[in-house]
Amino acid sequence: xxxxxxxxxxxxxxxxxxxRLGELGFDSTVYEQKQELGVPVRASGILSLTxxxxxGVDYSGCVTNVLYGANLHAGGRTLRxxxxxPVANVLDRKMLNDACYRQAEKNGAKLIMGRRMTGxxxxxxxxxxxxxGADGAVSSVARHFGFDGIKKFALTYKAEFDVEAPESGIxxxxxxxxxxxxxxxxTCPNRKDLLEVGVGLCGGMNAKEAFMKFLRNKEILDLVGGxxxxxxxxxxxxxxxxxxxxxxxxxxxxxGDAAGQVKATTGGGxxxxxxxxxxxxxxxxxxxxxxxxxxSYETEFRKKHDLDLKLHSVIHRIYGSMGPSAxxxxxxxxxxxxxxxxxxxxxxxxRPSLVLKRxxxxxxxx
Ligand SMILES: Cc1cc2nc3c(=O)[nH]c(=O)nc-3n(C[C@H](O)[C@H](O)[C@H](O)COP(=O)(O)OP(=O)(O)OC[C@H]3O[C@@H](n4cnc5c(N)ncnc54)[C@H](O)[C@@H]3O)c2cc1C
Numbered sequence: 448x449x450x451x452x453x454x455x456x457x458x459x460x461x462x463x464x465x466x467r468l469g470e471l472g473f474d475s476t477v478y479e480q481k482q483e484l485g486v487p488v489r490a491s492g493i494l495s496l497t498x499x500x501x502x503g504v505d506y507s508g509c510v511t512n513v514l515y516g517a518n519l520h521a522g523g524r525t526l527r528x529x530x531x532x533p534v535a536n537v538l539d540r541k542m543l544n545d546a547c548y549r550q551a552e553k554n555g556a557k558l559i560m561g562r563r564m565t566g567x568x569x570x571x572x573x574x575x576x577x578x579x580g581a582d583g584a585v586s587s588v589a590r591h592f593g594f595d596g597i598k599k600f601a602l603t604y605k606a607e608f609d610v611e612a613p614e615s616g617i618x619x620x621x622x623x624x625x626x627x628x629x630x631x632x633x634t635c636p637n638r639k640d641l642l643e644v645g646v647g648l649c650g651g652m653n654a655k656e657a658f659m660k661f662l663r664n665k666e667i668l669d670l671v672g673g674x675x676x677x678x679x680x681x682x683x684x685x686x687x688x689x690x691x692x693x694x695x696x697x698x699x700x701x702x703g704d705a706a707g708q709v710k711a712t713t714g715g716g717x718x719x720x721x722x723x724x725x726x727x728x729x730x731x732x733x734x735x736x737x738x739x740x741x742x743s744y745e746t747e748f749r750k751k752h753d754l755d756l757k758l759h760s761v762i763h764r765i766y767g768s769m770g771p772s773a774x775x776x777x778x779x780x781x782x783x784x785x786x787x788x789x790x791x792x793x794x795x796x797x798r799p800s801l802v803l804k805r806x807x808x809x810x811x812x813x
Contacts, residue, residue: 450735451576452476454556455564455588457484460703460720461581462547462556463502467728469554473735475579477556480563485544489682491605491635491643492538493618495796498718499536502725505550509542511638514616516791521622522775526782528790529617535796537637543717566591577698577731577741581724584685586705592694597707599686601630601714604658605645606679608671612636621661622766622774628652629767630714632661634670644671647684647714649767654681684714686763688756692723693745698734700727700744708748710756710797711763718797719756723748758799 452468454461457479468475493514499506513536516529548558564572565587572578573592580588584600612634621632629649637643644667646657661667688707693700702708703720710719730744766774781787793805 451572452579452731453478453564453572453576454579454581455569456480456580456582456703456705457544457548457558457560458581458583458703459504459544459547459717460705460708460724461579462544462551463504463721464579464581464702464724464728465551465556466503466547466554467725468731469551469556471728471732473732474555474557477551477558478562478564479558479560480582482561484548484558484560485541487680488540488678489603489605489680490540491637491645492540492543492717493535493635493715494538494717495535496533497795498721498797502718502721504543504721505546506536506538506543509538509546510536511539511641512537512615512636514618514635516616516794517618517620519620519622519778521778522771522773524775524778524782526778526790527787528794530791530794533616534794537635564588573697573699577700577734579727579731580699580701580705581703582705584683584704586701588699589689589701589705592697592699594692594694594701595690597685597687597689599649599711601647601649601684601686602654602681603645603647603684603714604654604679604681605643606658606676607637608642608644608674609640609677610642610671610674611640612642613670615639621664622769623771624767624769624774625771626652626660627657629763632657634667641677642670649686684716685709686711686714687760691745692748693742695740695742698741700731700741702727708752708756711760712766713796715796719752722752726751754800755798758803762799 452475454477513533519526619634628651630647632646635643685707692706702723708719708723709716727744733739
């Protein structure tokens with residue numbers, strides 16, 4: 448049987464899946480509702496070097512800054528996790544999308560812009576082929592095919608200011624349950640002279656109001672006071688995975704934010720969503736060539752990432768439940784235990800399981 452492979456959504460996940468399918472010898476059509484790729488940019492582009500390396504994306508022209516670590520602030524205390532070597536890149540998200548598109552197109556994918564796929568159009572595509580839903584946090588594909596909902600979301604508001612960051616390779620995270628319920632506020636030097644300021648929260652408050660309040664903090668006021676934001680906007684991030692991400696009968700797979708493949712600690716989704724895209728494309732290829740079940744995508748994704756995504760959720764639940772003073776005390780304890788040094792040397796932004804493993808191995812070795 449000749450299958451038509453349709454990818455709904457030309458974000459990073461959809462385009463990585465289309466590229467991988469092409470590499471495996473399968474053409475796909477990517478449908479994107481917007482008229483222009485990757486705009487407006489509503490998200491940040493902080494990606495670990497290790498994670499980026501696994502996606503196979505040629506991102507060389509997209510790097511705007513190199514990061515060495517982060518300062519975590521709460522209750523007047525700071526945990527400094529800063530490596531001697533670079534740990535992450537800040538990427539221009541529009542350029543990253545364009546790079547993913549070029550690679551997908553080079554491998555035979557066809558992109559149809561300005562086409563929002565819903566209802567009957569999705570039924571038609573699934574009848575004659577395979578549908579990969581890569582249509583983001585509020586997925587029409589998931590809703591149309593009756594997948595279980597995503598249980599937890601964060602709302603975000605961020606802006607960029609043309610000022611220099613106090614430290615050009617460091618992200619600052621600010622935890623305060625009463626101001627950023629369930630997530631945090633951040634500043635990130637997107638470029639040497641361009642500072643991103645943002646907030647994320649799990650409800651209870653309006654994200655823009657929380658953002659405006661954050662701007663009035665003395666340390667933020669000192670940085671950006673009086674400057675006009677050069678780009679700003681609201682968005683949302685799924686913070687939990689769907690119960691199922693494959694509908695075997697109707698040959699529908701969900702990847703990226705549509706599946707909820709996001710780290711609950713930070714809302715970072717490109718690395719896990721990109722990995723989902725690669726695993727899904729491989730499963731589609733096996734299904735067409737050897738008749739293997741599409742469900743093997745879900746099984747493999749969970750085998751590879753479930754533990755880390757669950758650990759991210761646990762850490763998120765712990766810090767999300769603590770007020771600033773309890774968080775401050777925890778930071779003092781972590782500092783006293785030497786965790787600043789340990790995390791600087793052995794931390795991993797994506798894989799808490801690896802950090803735990805390294806922690807216990809070091810204790811055993813003592
Ligand atoms: C403020 C903020 C900061 C973030 N920072 C980071 C970070 O630093 N690092 C990181 O890794 N992640 C970060 N993320 C998360 C990251 O942006 C997402 O995980 C990632 O964009 C998900 O990619 P995706 O391709 O799954 O979905 P999306 O990027 O949402 O792409 C989905 C695409 O589908 C299209 N679409 C939707 N519905 C339809 C339809 N019915 N028909 C056709 N097309 C449709 C949309 O127009 C869109 O182009 C951040 C998110 C936010 C909001």
